[in-house]
Amino acid sequence: MNTHDCHLIQFEKKSHETGNLVFMESKKDIPFDIKRAYYIYDVPSYAKRGSHAHKNLKQVLIALSGSLEIIVDNGYAKKKYLLDNPHQGLYLGSNLWRDLVSFSPGAICLVFAAEYYDPSDYIRNYTEFLNFIRSQNDYSVLKS
Ligand code: T46
DSSP states (O other): OOOOSEEEEEOOEEEETTEEEEOOOBTTTBSSOOOEEEEEEOOOTTOOEEEEEESSOOEEEEEEESOEEEEEEOSSOEEEEEEOSTTEEEEEOSSOEEEEEOOOTTOEEEEEESSOOOGGGEEOOHHHHHHHHHHHHHHHHHHO
8 A cells, every 4th residue: 555644735925025924724724623733842863753653643744943854654655755844734644653853953843733632542663553554454445
């Protein structure tokens, strides 16, 4: 299976000689109702964040400042995305393993989430993730 439920989103930017403004709205630019926001910053360049999947959670990640790379794995194939400007976001659907790497100095990653924080939604073990993905796919084959 080579589809990944993730894609880049370009936000509208209002440019002016006095600076830029970027806006986004729930269910329009962000494809869900936003229930939570958080941000990740002061990440050393050697560090890796993420390294887990979500069973249900959908999110949009934005590099407000600096840059980072996100490696997205659907259990069958990996894709790498570069976030390096604040008028672009990465939508991440559920059931995707993500590694956040190569944070530039001063990088700030803002995240909008479709659900409140729920530790039970995380899969933090890669083998468990692969088993979960395969069980989901077996189930969809049975349903079709
Ligand atoms: C994701 C990537 C992109 C909370 O208490 N509430 C929250 O809303 C969040 C997001 C985290 N936490 C606590 C849980 C841990 O004790 O903050 C600590 C660090 O969280 P975590 O190790 O999960 O951080 P990351 O950067 O590895 O992952 C985070 C999100 O958790 C995750 O959903 O997709 O950013």
